[in-house]
Amino acid sequence: MSSYRRRRLVALSALATLVFAAVAVANHSWGNYHWARTSNPFTLKLGDNVSGAWDTILATTSYDWSLSTKLDTTIVTGQSNPKNCRATSGQVEVCNSRYGNNGWLGIAQIWASGEHITQGVVKVNDTYYNTAKYNTTAWRNLVMCQEVGHTLGLDHQDENFNNTNLNTCMDYTNSPDSNQHPNAHDYAQLDDIYAHLDTTTTVSSATATQRQPPAMNDVALDGPPQWGKVIRSSNGGRTELFELDFGNGHKVFTFVIWSDEDRPGRPQ
Numbered sequence: 001m002s003s004y005r006r007r008r009l010v011a012l013s014a015l016a017t018l019v020f021a022a023v024a025v026a027n028h029s030w031g032n033y034h035w036a037r038t039s040n041p042f043t044l045k046l047g048d049n050v051s052g053a054w055d056t057i058l059a060t061t062s063y064d065w066s067l068s069t070k071l072d073t074t075i076v077t078g079q080s081n082p083k084n085c086r087a088t089s090g091q092v093e094v095c096n097s098r099y100g101n102n103g104w105l106g107i108a109q110i111w112a113s114g115e116h117i118t119q120g121v122v123k124v125n126d127t128y129y130n131t132a133k134y135n136t137t138a139w140r141n142l143v144m145c146q147e148v149g150h151t152l153g154l155d156h157q158d159e160n161f162n163n164t165n166l167n168t169c170m171d172y173t174n175s176p177d178s179n180q181h182p183n184a185h186d187y188a189q190l191d192d193i194y195a196h197l198d199t200t201t202t203v204s205s206a207t208a209t210q211r212q213p214p215a216m217n218d219v220a221l222d223g224p225p226q227w228g229k230v231i232r233s234s235n236g237g238r239t240e241l242f243e244l245d246f247g248n249g250h251k252v253f254t255f256v257i258w259s260d261e262d263r264p265g266r267p268q
């Protein structure tokens with residue numbers, strides 16, 4: 001066992017006692033969206049389309065979320081071209097690339113039929129991670145952990161960049177050092193979200209997306225013009241959630257974490 005793992009386990013056993021206290025107040029899912037599955041714990045595949053600098057980051061994120069008693073994540077060979085990062089039915093594809101000066105550090109996109117997640121995509125933008133400000137392990141961990149967290153059904157715990165850190169990657173901050181991993185509240189929320197079982201499964205399902213309109217799978221989702229309407233905005237637009245509605249409960253959601261840099265066409 002690595003010293004990293006040992007440290008994390010020690011931290012976790014301390015947190016475990018807090019989990020029970022937190023269950024009653026867990027409240028940061030977003031609209032009850034979740035993966036359908038017939039038993040717990042379930043294993044969600046994270047497709048690895050990331051390059052060297054991100055491999056240990058993705059491994060940390062996968063390890064962190066797998067500490068949930070309801071689910072495990074496992075890293076598999078990615079099936080996407082990192083540049084467009086197309087989704088794969090029943091799993092999450094994770095990609096990095098220089099996506100350009102578009103303003104976003106990272107995005108998570110989630111395809112849903114009714115309340116069930118059918119596939120997801122996480123992209124992290126090297127255009128910013130190649131700059132001195134964001135080229136740190138802490139910024140990389142925060143954003144990777146948060147975006148993968150969204151694909152599990154979690155929302156942010158807090159969207160104020162300037163208040164005290166909650167010691168979770170699901171908390172916005174200008175100083176990510178203590179916000180690189182989930183906290184007990186996140187695991188409590190996952191316990192909540194995945195307390196019930198379903199009669200069908202969308203996890204690792206090649207057919208999870210079969211009943212979705214074909215346009216929903218083919219659509220190019222590279223930027224805000226394709227992301228649909230803003231359904232939530234905070235911090236002067238620095239954090240946003242978009243919804244693209246294909247009708248009959250078929251939707252694609254896009255969570256965006258914006259960088260400090262100017263965003264084209266947006267008020268600062």
Ligand SMILES: [Zn+2]
Nearest residue numbers: 034036197198
């Ligand atoms: Zn369900």
Ligand SMILES: [Zn+2]
Nearest residue numbers: 146255256257
């Ligand atoms: Zn987010």
